[in-house]
Amino acid sequence: xxEFYHALKVSSxxxxxxxxxxxxxxxxxxxxxxxxxxxxxxxxxDCGMCLKTCPRRAIFVEQDDFNRIFHFxxxxxxxxxxxxxxxxxxxxxEQIFAELHAMGFTHVIETDQSVDILTDAMxxxxxxxxxxxxxxxxxxxxxxxxIQVRFPSxxxxxxxxxxxxxxxxxxxRQKLKxxxxxxxxxxxxxxxxxxxxxxxxxxPVGEEVSPVDGVINMDFIYNKIKMGLTRRDHQPPPxxxxxxxxxxxxxxxxxxxxxxxxxxxxxxxxxxxxNVIDILEKLENEEITDIDFIELRACDHSCAGGALSTxxxxxxxxxxxxxxxxxxxxQYPHDQEIERHAAYLKAQSPLPGKIVPRSIEKLxxxxxxxxxxxxxxxxxxxxxxxxxxxxxxxxxxxxxARDVVQGKAKLSQCAFIQKTLVQEGLMTxxxxxxxxxxxxxxxxxxxxxxxxxCK
Amino acid sequence: MExxxxxxxxxxxxxxxxxxxxxxxxxxxxxxxxxxxRVVVALYEAEVNVVAxxxxxxxxxxxxxxxxxxxxxxxxxxxxxxALAMQEGYSTASPRVREMGFGAGMGLPxxxxxxxxxxxxxxxxxxTTVKMTTFFTG
Ligand SMILES: Nc1ncnc2c1ncn2[C@@H]1O[C@H](COP(=O)(O)OP(=O)(O)OP(=O)(O)O)[C@@H](O)[C@H]1O
Ligand code: SF4
Ligand SMILES: [Mg+2]
Numbered sequence: 001x002x003e004f005y006h007a008l009k010v011s012s013x014x015x016x017x018x019x020x021x022x023x024x025x026x027x028x029x030x031x032x033x034x035x036x037x038x039x040x041x042x043x044x045x046d047c048g049m050c051l052k053t054c055p056r057r058a059i060f061v062e063q064d065d066f067n068r069i070f071h072f073x074x075x076x077x078x079x080x081x082x083x084x085x086x087x088x089x090x091x092x093x094e095q096i097f098a099e100l101h102a103m104g105f106t107h108v109i110e111t112d113q114s115v116d117i118l119t120d121a122m123x124x125x126x127x128x129x130x131x132x133x134x135x136x137x138x139x140x141x142x143x144x145x146x147i148q149v150r151f152p153s154x155x156x157x158x159x160x161x162x163x164x165x166x167x168x169x170x171x172x173r174q175k176l177k178x179x180x181x182x183x184x185x186x187x188x189x190x191x192x193x194x195x196x197x198x199x200x201x202x203x204p205v206g207e208e209v210s211p212v213d214g215v216i217n218m219d220f221i222y223n224k225i226k227m228g229l230t231r232r233d234h235q236p237p238p239x240x241x242x243x244x245x246x247x248x249x250x251x252x253x254x255x256x257x258x259x260x261x262x263x264x265x266x267x268x269x270x271x272x273x274x275n276v277i278d279i280l281e282k283l284e285n286e287e288i289t290d291i292d293f294i295e296l297r298a299c300d301h302s303c304a305g306g307a308l309s310t311x312x313x314x315x316x317x318x319x320x321x322x323x324x325x326x327x328x329x330x331q332y333p334h335d336q337e338i339e340r341h342a343a344y345l346k347a348q349s350p351l352p353g354k355i356v357p358r359s360i361e362k363l364x365x366x367x368x369x370x371x372x373x374x375x376x377x378x379x380x381x382x383x384x385x386x387x388x389x390x391x392x393x394x395x396x397x398x399x400x401a402r403d404v405v406q407g408k409a410k411l412s413q414c415a416f417i418q419k420t421l422v423q424e425g426l427m428t429x430x431x432x433x434x435x436x437x438x439x440x441x442x443x444x445x446x447x448x449x450x451x452x453x454c455k
Numbered sequence: 456m457e458x459x460x461x462x463x464x465x466x467x468x469x470x471x472x473x474x475x476x477x478x479x480x481x482x483x484x485x486x487x488x489x490x491x492x493r494v495v496v497a498l499y500e501a502e503v504n505v506v507a508x509x510x511x512x513x514x515x516x517x518x519x520x521x522x523x524x525x526x527x528x529x530x531x532x533x534x535x536x537x538a539l540a541m542q543e544g545y546s547t548a549s550p551r552v553r554e555m556g557f558g559a560g561m562g563l564p565x566x567x568x569x570x571x572x573x574x575x576x577x578x579x580x581x582x583t584t585v586k587m588t589t590f591f592t593g
Contacts, residue, residue, distance in 0.1 A: 153488040285478060285495055287471050362485035367591065368520045370484045375456055 004145065004358075006044050007061050007198035007215075008051060010037050014058035017440060019390045021050035021059060026273045027149060027360065031403070032393035035441025043360045045145035046196040047273050047298040048307030061195045061308060064214040066224075069104055072187025076172045077105040078165065078212070081112050081251050082193050082303045084323065085316030086222045091229065093323075099228040100221075107172060111190070114167035115250035117342050119262050121349040125159055126263070126293065134283065134291040135159050137259050141200035142298035143276055144355065148205070151280045152357030160206060160351040164253065165190060165197065167345045169211035171338055189214045191221050193254075193306030196298060206351035218308040245336060248324040254303035255317060258295070265292030272300040363405065377401045384414050391415040393439035413439060456518040462502055464510040464531065467555050473514045474498040480516075481523070486591050494523055494589050497569040500562040501527040501585050507552045508532065509583065524588045533579040541567065541575075 017035035029043035030050060037050070037059070051059040069075045077100055084093055100108045126135050136157045138144050147154050169188045176186050190212045192198050201210045252258045260269035268291055270279050276296045282288045299305040304316040338345075363377075364370040380401040387397070392413035394400040403409035411417055412427070412435055421427035433445050458480065460473035474495050481491045498514065505512035509531025517524045534540045541563050548558025567573050570587040577583040 153492060281475060285471055285475050285499060286492075287499070357488075359482070359485075361479075361482040363483050365485055367484055367486065371456060371518065371520060374480070374483060378456070 004041055004044070004046075005199050005202035006039065006041055006046055007063070007195040007202070008039065008044065008046060008048065009060055009062050010039065011058045011060060012036055014056050016056060016058075017393075018055065019395075020053045020055060022390065022393075022395045024049045024053045025395065026277060027146070028395050028399050030395065031409075032390075032439055034438065035444070042358070043149060045142045045149060045298075046194070046199040047142040047146070048195050049273060051195070051307045061192075061198065061217055063198070063217045063220060066216065066220070068214055069187055069189055072213070073185040074107065074176055074181055074187065075105045076107040076109055076169075076176075076186065076188045077216070078109055078111045078168055078172070078188060078190045080165075080191065080193060080254055080303065081110065081246070081320055081323070082254055082306065082309065082316055083191055083218060083221070085304060085319040086218065086309065086311045087225075087319070089319065089322070095229060096225055099225045102228055103224055105189075107176075109168055109172050110244060110246060111165050111168045112246060112250040112253050113244055113336075113338050114164045114171060114345060115253045116247055117338070117345050118161070118164050118167055118349065119249070120342075121161055121346050122159055122259075123263065125161060132157055134289075135293045136283075137293070137295045138351075138355075139163060139259060139295065140196060140297045140299075140302075141205070142194070142196035142273070143296045144205055145196070145199070145358075146273070146276065146298070147280065148355060148358045149360045150277070151284055152359050153284055154280060155355050155357060157283075158355055160355065161349045162207070162351060165201075166207070166211055167349060170348055171341050171345060173211060174341055174344060175337070187213045189216055191216050191218050193218045193303045193308050194299065195307060206353040206355045208352065218306070219310050222310050244338070245330065246323075246327060248328045251320055251324045251327060255320060256295075256297065256302045256304075258302065260293065260295040263293050266290065267293040267295070269295040269297075271297040271302050271305075273298045363402070373405045376405045380404060380411065383417070384411075385416045389415065391436075391439075410435070458516045458518075460514045460516075462505045462512040462514060462527070462529070464506060464512070464529070467506055470503050470506040471499055472502075474502050477514075477516055477525075480518075484518075490589065490591055493569040494525075497566045497587055497589070498525055498527075500566050501525070501587070503557060504562055504583075504585075505529045505531070507548060507555075507557050512582075520591075522588055522590045524586065526584060526586045528582065528584040530582045533581055533583055534575070534577040535579050537575050537577060 015036050017032040017037060019032060021037050022030040022032060026047060026049060027043045027045055029040045030037050084096060097108050134157055138158050147158060172188055173186055188211060192215050198215045201212045201215055204210045249262055256271045257269045260267040270276055276298060301313045304313040309316060362370060363373040384397045392400045394403055400409055400414060404411050418432045422429055422432050437444060460476060462473055463469060477498055478491060478495045502514060505527060509529035512527060512529030515526045539545055543564045544560040546558045546560035552558045566587060570589045572588040574586045
């Protein structure tokens with residue numbers, strides 16, 4: 001099976017193998033080898049928990065080279081509303097738009113412009129497919145991947161539609177093509193609040209290729225805008241093409257309740273990945289039924305809490321709420337340009353492919369073998385201490401046992417087992433050190449501690 | 456392979472915990488998702504019946520390469536008329552239990568529907584034993 005693309009990377013120079021990320025990873029995708037956190041690509045869902053928890057900023061989000069935008073004559077930047085929430089109220093939306101033009105974008109389009117169209121498409125899908133209730137939103141790519149790897153039985157409940165990001169990218173392309181611009185001269189770049197959206201663009205689920213050409217990290221664009229604003233100090237921004245209208249519901253879309261508040265019936269909004277896992281367990285066990293729609297977001301407070309958000313998430317929400325209020329007092333302008341493309345975008349909205357299961361739970365394809373492996377795991381669990389200390393380089397005793405059975409680790413990595421083996425003369429102290437060094441790095445156990453000294 | 460779980464009567468906050476553990480095991484064994492679903496639904500209903508109607512019980516799971524057998528045995532009031540209890544809509548659930556969203560009288564019929572073999576034995580004022588077997592396909 002083709003691997004997922006992951007934008008989350010570990011810096012081998014900054015990482016000290018401190019285990020913080022390993023412990024928080026909701027899919028147990030991280031192990032420590034040679035004093036370095038290593039991420040298992042089959043299990044990682046790009047939720048960004050590791051990045052948020054890393055005390056050394058050793059986990060980062062890989063991004064495309066910014067100058068790639070200049071490979072295109074028409075350079076479109078797609079902005080999710082949370083971008084504006086990064087800035088203090090003094091910085092106006094016009095200023096932000098102006099800075100984006102100044103750095104080289106020919107068109108600035110708000111991603112959430114297509115939300116009203118998407119909402120209609122989602123509503124129509126739900127009405128047509130009522131037996132598939134409860135419907136699960138495909139908004140957050142980390143959640144879709146989580147469902148693929150850990151809850152494949154729920155895939156049928158996921159609404160198989162493209163997201164606002166894809167629809168707005170298609171809209172931007174269509175708009176320019178209508179003006180006679182050749183396809184290859186259009187570059188569409190998305191400002192991402194997280195690693196998950198990048199992964200969704202680089203290896204889309206249920207889609208062949210994404211209509212987005214490149215991704216720009218939100219913290220990067222924040223710095224670039226800030227820099228421009230500082231340079232231009234006090235001078236008015238150069239005039240730019242106007243910003244389109246966004247309805248209050250579109251502005252709120254990326255926030256918690258953004259989707260759930262848009263539909264009729266019993267709708268739930270859940271954010272933060274552990275809460276999401278909890279609810280998915282309940283759905284899978286059919287402990288929760290009679291729900292119509294469930295909005296699930298990997299980040300605490302949804303995209304306001306995205307890994308690449310630089311501002312405090314509560315302040316992000318405050319700014320967006322202020323904008324919603326202002327928008328609510330405006331008349332809905334029916335002459336919106338995107339409306340003209342509504343039929344086209346709705347037709348484009350279904351995902352052409354399937355969301356495939358990628359279970360990481362199964363011990364083996366063959367049931368009898370899987371059963372034997374499980375028996376072995378149970379036997380290991382009886383002799384290891386079950387204190388989940390992490391000294392073996394795995395997040396829990398059970399994961400070590402699983403790794404051992406899968407041939408990915410040795411039982412002697414367990415610090416307790418090592419002690420016992422040494423005591424019984426079955427292992428020399430030197431051998432024990434060597435095993436530990438394989439996990440925690442060379443010279444970690446020698447007297448010469450320069451490398452690891454506390455500062 | 457065997458697994459045993461304890462079920463506490465009256466503790467609705469934990470109802471479903473044992474079935475959920477069994478589900479996690481089955482997912483690791485690469486068993487067809489539709490089969491897992493049937494098994495878990497049946498187990499859940501039996502577990503909730505112990506919580507709602509009995510004092511305490513155990514769930515004992517025996518896994519073979521081609522089947523899962525579950526025995527849910529409780530100490531409790533027992534079922535005087537099993538045939539009657541098996542009827543859809545029949546329930547003696549107390550108002551308190553109904554308030555918790557149970558007591559539609561659909562549990563036992565649901566178990567029957569979702570397993571391949573079902574045996575129920577019960578002694579009034581002693582307890583009930585539900586034994587269900589489901590075969591894995593493929
Ligand atoms: N373990 C048990 N001990 C004693 N009585 C039981 C037990 N299981 C079921 N019963 C009796 O059988 C009746 C029917 O059970 P069933 O599971 O079908 O419905 P219910 O538990 O009342 O409601 P529901 O399962 O729909 O929430 C119960 O109301 C109860 O009288
Ligand atoms: S909640 Fe938003 S920011 Fe967080 S992972 Fe999902 S899409 Fe990305
Ligand atoms: Mg019942």
